[in-house]
Amino acid sequence: MTHKIAILGASGYTGAELVRLIATHPTMEVAALAANSKAGMKMSDVYPHLRHLNLPDLVTIEEIDFSAIDLCFCALPHKTSQEVIRTLPETLKIVDLSADFRLRDPAAYKKWYGNDHAAPEMQQEAVYGLTEFYREDIKSARLVAGTGCNAATGQFILRPLIGAGVIDLDEIILDLKVGASGAGRSAKELLLTAEMTENATAYSVGGTHRHLGEFDQEFSLIAGRPVEVQFTPHLIPASRGILATGYVKGDAQAVQDALVAAYADEPFIHVLPLGQVPAMKDVRATNLCYIGVVADRRPGRAIVVGTLDNLCKGSSGQAMQNANLMLGEDETAGLMLAPVYP
Known part of the structure; x- marks a missing residue:
């Protein structure tokens, strides 16, 4: 058919x-x-x-x-x-x-x-x-x-951790890098080659980005109480791709285990071995999402890195x-x- x-x-x-x-x-x-x-x-x-x-x-x-x-x-x-x-x-x-x-x-x-x-x-x-x-x-x-493409990336690395209760819900920082196509095809001054080349720009700083509405909605629903993350996106000189880095308070092995359990049967989301992190080109032009976890130098804290193609x-x-x-x-x-x- x-x-x-x-x-x-x-x-x-x-x-x-x-x-x-x-x-x-x-x-x-x-x-x-x-x-x-x-x-x-x-x-x-x-x-x-x-x-x-x-x-x-x-x-x-x-x-x-x-x-x-x-x-x-x-x-x-x-x-x-x-x-x-x-x-x-x-x-x-x-x-x-x-x-x-x-x-x-x-x-x-x-x-x-x-x-x-x-x-x-x-x-x-x-x-x-x-x-x-x-x-x-x-x-x-x-x-x-x-x-939203930013919202999807952040949720893929954080939803299982909130659901499993392995991180402190009041200490979540999300730093995100996104390519220019995330801003659409309409002509915009900040997307000019002369503006973007050799440059990186933080935007919607201080909790004004609209995808925060999705984070608030979904994370609070999972937790059963209000959850507000700190989130800053950055425009980088790339045509496509997103790299999200989450800083969380929780044991790295417990974070790794929660992600592996959540995505064990998912065809498009892959969790790397503990200590490895992905890069944007690993998933370019695909429906894949790669996630990696690294233990922070401070005990009881972990860094979670996820990447996907924003257009796909x-x-x-x-x-x-x-x-x-x-x-x-x-x-x-x-x-x-x-x-x-x-």
Whole structure:
């Protein structure tokens, strides 16, 4: 059986990444590509690296016949996504890659994104898209809300530790490095080559980053009480990839054991032997996440390092992993790609 797929926002980085992944999928076919600002263009005109694929031309969302679509990926900007999704057929399966449905509480959404939600009833319906922890709910979901790429990385290294009770919940520091594609494809001054080259920049310093809303929501749910981590992201001169370093108070071996137990049967998340740490290129352009634990020189403290590709495991690959479950396909279909190296 072939599943007909539509991608809304196909001209952005995550849209192009979805096309790249679907090209290797055994049962998915791109049936419609929407990019309102580039409607009428060929996808190969926007992304020449996809010219070898037989793809439909870009159209407006209004031109798509959704009755012929089995699943829709929404790779639209935040706020735009909720406006569009609430107009789509109720029978359509949707994986949203924006931030619009990640937070369950409308008040929390307004706090972090500054506006009232246009479809608050759908916030309650949406299933949070961190696949490894919401797998069973995702299988029967109509709407899945993909996580933030930073939020996914931080959660992969910290969720099992909070759940197992092996770290002090009031002493968690998360330092994160992210490549430029995490900021999207729109022109921004800080992403100019002259600004980024030989540079690294901390941003959203002091607890203002919007992905903190996801950390607060998920970590507090696991712990059964409020958990607030210290978190600072940094923009680095790389096109893609995330490296997260967590500083925790807890025994390193207990931290290692909790991570190994949590991910023993997971196809995409791999815990390295104690004392080893991963690098971003280890997982480049894949749906993999590597995690390493090192004992700090101070007894009773540990350092946890995790890495994933922000466009794949942090966004489009995660979206396909969720779509596979929603469509009853093998969860790994189209995603067992080897890393691109060097």
